[in-house]
Amino acid sequence: MRYLVTTLRGLEPIVLLELREILGVRGKIVTPGRVLFSCTNVDSFILKARSVIRLYTFFDCFHFTSKKDILDHVKKISPSFINDDFVVRCFRQGNHRFNSNDIGSSVGGIFFRNGKRVNLSSSTVFVVDIVDNFCSLGLLVANQMDKRSYRVRPFSGGTIPILAYALIRFCEVSPEDSVVDPTCYDGVLAIEASLFGCSTVFGFSSSKHFISSATIHSRLAKSDTSFSVRGLDWLDTSFLTGEVSFALSFLPYPRRRVSSLEASEYLSQFFSQVSFVVSKGVGVIVFDPSFVCPIAINGGFYLKKSSAVFHGARTYHFLFFVKGSKTIKKPSFSKK
Numbered sequence: 622m623r624y625l626v627t628t629l630r631g632l633e634p635i636v637l638l639e640l641r642e643i644l645g646v647r648g649k650i651v652t653p654g655r656v657l658f659s660c661t662n663v664d665s666f667i668l669k670a671r672s673v674i675r676l677y678t679f680f681d682c683f684h685f686t687s688k689k690d691i692l693d694h695v696k697k698i699s700p701s702f703i704n705d706d707f708v709v710r711c712f713r714q715g716n717h718r719f720n721s722n723d724i725g726s727s728v729g730g731i732f733f734r735n736g737k738r739v740n741l742s743s744s745t746v747f748v749v750d751i752v753d754n755f756c757s758l759g760l761l762v763a764n765q766m767d768k769r770s771y772r773v774r775p776f777s778g779g780t781i782p783i784l785a786y787a788l789i790r791f792c793e794v795s796p797e798d799s800v801v802d803p804t805c806y807d808g809v810l811a812i813e814a815s816l817f818g819c820s821t822v823f824g825f826s827s828s829k830h831f832i833s834s835a836t837i838h839s840r841l842a843k844s845d846t847s848f849s850v851r852g853l854d855w856l857d858t859s860f861l862t863g864e865v866s867f868a869l870s871f872l873p874y875p876r877r878r879v880s881s882l883e884a885s886e887y888l889s890q891f892f893s894q895v896s897f898v899v900s901k902g903v904g905v906i907v908f909d910p911s912f913v914c915p916i917a918i919n920g921g922f923y924l925k926k927s928s929a930v931f932h933g934a935r936t937y938h939f940l941f942f943v944k945g946s947k948t949i950k951k952p953s954f955s956k957k
């Protein structure tokens with residue numbers, strides 16, 4: 622059977638990687654954030670995948686110019702998949718002359734006129750998935766796969782779990798590696814590294830409030846993660862030189878309560894400290910790479926690779942640094 626999964630724009634390579642690892646199949650990117658694949662045991666993927674938002678059986682996909690185009694494609698689909706009742710859910714990204722409710726009611730009307738009963742709480746969910754001028758149709762199998770049940774005390778400035786997992790895979794971390802997050806917030810990045818199977822994981826923060834939340838999350842996730850109330854200046858005294866494989870973090874950024882000078886000073890200290898303890902590299906999530914990269918270079922690192930991920934109106938940049946100096950082509954940081 623064919624399935625389509627949705628993810629954040631920019632995370633398609635991570636989804637393709639998970640499809641090969643979990644199912645041993647190749648996926649195909651049909652449009653940004655949407656990956657198509659075929660398999661006979663999708664339950665295994667639902668259980669293990671960490672980079673996916675939702676999954677549905679695949680009926681059709683196409684480009685459209687109007688609402689009528691979408692409805693014309695829906696009319697070609699036999700409603701035989703509806704046994705008792707159904708509900709339509711439209712997931713929409715982009716600017717259109719219609720909204721999700723318009724599509725949902727119009728598509729529902731097509732099946733209703735074919736003798737099918739609408740039930741808003743039905744387990745049979747017909748999906749109309751719209752990204753700009755691309756639409757795909759299917760039957761929902763799993764939703765909100767990106768949610769983590771352990772995250773009961775989230776911090777607004779913390780790392781989104783799906784991004785935390787994606788950074789781990791982007792940096793090519795292996796289960797035998799050790800990881801430290803010197804700015805752990807509510808612990809998500811460190812916990813995701815532990816759940817991925819990393820042998821030793823540490824999370825540090827100077828805030829007792831953050832460490833309290835991180836510890837609770839770790840217990841709920843049943844992850845083997847060590848959290849401590851420690852500032853950046855403790856990092857080089859907590860580990861031997863090169864003792865940790867990777868430092869991974871969602872770095873602070875200039876905003877209303879954090880001036881550019883404060884952020885710059887913090888980042889300088891961050892790269893100075895991690896340079897002593899890491900052996901393989903430093904992976905970070907940032908909003909403004911042009912602000913971070915010069916500081917990292919001054920700290921003795923060079924940018925090995927970068928990638929942009931889009932979440933709503935925000936663009937997150939994954940940056941992977943390694944120690945040393947190297948002349949490379951100046952990276953271009955994509956915008957949505």
